[in-house]
Amino acid sequence: MTQGASGEQPFHPPSIDPTKFDAVLFDLDGVLTKTAVVHATAWKRLFDEYLQAKALRDHVPFQPFDILLDYQRYVDGKLRYDGVRAFLESRHIVLPNGTAHDGPEQETVQGLGNKKDGYFQAHLAQHGIELYDDAMQLLRNVRAQGMRTAVVSASKHTAAVLQKTGLADFFQTRVDGIESERLHLAGKPAPDGFLEAARRLQVDPPRAIVVEDAVAGVQAGRNGGFGLVIGVDRTGHAEDLIRNGAHVVTADLTELCP
Numbered sequence: 634m635t636q637g638a639s640g641e642q643p644f645h646p647p648s649i650d651p652t653k654f655d656a657v658l659f660d661l662d663g664v665l666t667k668t669a670v671v672h673a674t675a676w677k678r679l680f681d682e683y684l685q686a687k688a689l690r691d692h693v694p695f696q697p698f699d700i701l702l703d704y705q706r707y708v709d710g711k712l713r714y715d716g717v718r719a720f721l722e723s724r725h726i727v728l729p730n731g732t733a734h735d736g737p738e739q740e741t742v743q744g745l746g747n748k749k750d751g752y753f754q755a756h757l758a759q760h761g762i763e764l765y766d767d768a769m770q771l772l773r774n775v776r777a778q779g780m781r782t783a784v785v786s787a788s789k790h791t792a793a794v795l796q797k798t799g800l801a802d803f804f805q806t807r808v809d810g811i812e813s814e815r816l817h818l819a820g821k822p823a824p825d826g827f828l829e830a831a832r833r834l835q836v837d838p839p840r841a842i843v844v845e846d847a848v849a850g851v852q853a854g855r856n857g858g859f860g861l862v863i864g865v866d867r868t869g870h871a872e873d874l875i876r877n878g879a880h881v882v883t884a885d886l887t888e889l890c891p
């Protein structure tokens with residue numbers, strides 16, 4: 634486990650103290666379910682197809698989407714179209730926004746996002762969804778301590794994923810991509826989704842914990858003034874999580890069980 638955010642004293646002890654916190658707000662993809670890699674792979678397929686065609690058209694070399702760097706820096710944890718926009722911007726590509734109904738053949742931000750969504754859904758339908766054992770243990774543990782729990786995810790598939798994995802009843806509330814759109818909440822790194830979940834659970838942010846694997850997610854936790862931001866390192870990006878605001882980073886959430 635790695636502790637301490639830039640220039641701060643590390644938290645002691647690192648395990649969750651139920652007298653100090655009343656709620657735990659969990660991200661979904663990459664924290665509870667092994668779906669971050671499914672998102673990342675679908676994004677790579679989408680952007681590589683797009684960049685390759687564009688390189689041919691513009692007579693420039695093809696520079697592929699980096700599944701670790703580009704994904705973590707620009708796409709992970711963000712709302713679908715925010716991720717498209719952020720990555721394209723990093724390559725100095727500007728596309729029209731389009732509409733939510735744009736088909737996969739449409740060269741717009743929403744057209745590209747929708748095409749990726751087709752890849753993501755096809756993968757889930759074929760392979761199903763796996764859970765992380767350590768996250769399940771922490772979830773059961775904090776609930777047994779009487780703490781309140783929420784899921785806060787950018788994904789519009791959150792409800793379906795929770796349903797399919799039998800996790801829906803483990804959470805008192807859910808703030809996902811659909812809810813964010815309905816309530817006009819800004820996506821991570823803005824803290825809006827986490828703050829909305831805390832409000833619904835009637836918990837003050839300093840008394841709530843955020844559990845996140847994305848850089849944008851730990852930034853959101855810190856931006857919201859949450860009492861403890863736990864970074865989950867499943868891909869060797871602990872340093873990035875610490876640099877971006879995680880109080881503590883672990884590869885095994887059971888280390889933090891109360």
Ligand SMILES: O=P(O)(O)OC[C@H]1O[C@@H](O)[C@H](O)[C@@H](O)[C@@H]1O
Nearest residue numbers: 662672709710713787788789810
């Ligand atoms: O396209 P969806 O399913 O609404 O998901 C939006 C985002 O949800 C986040 O949880 C993922 O980290 C991103 O990779 C994904 O792009």
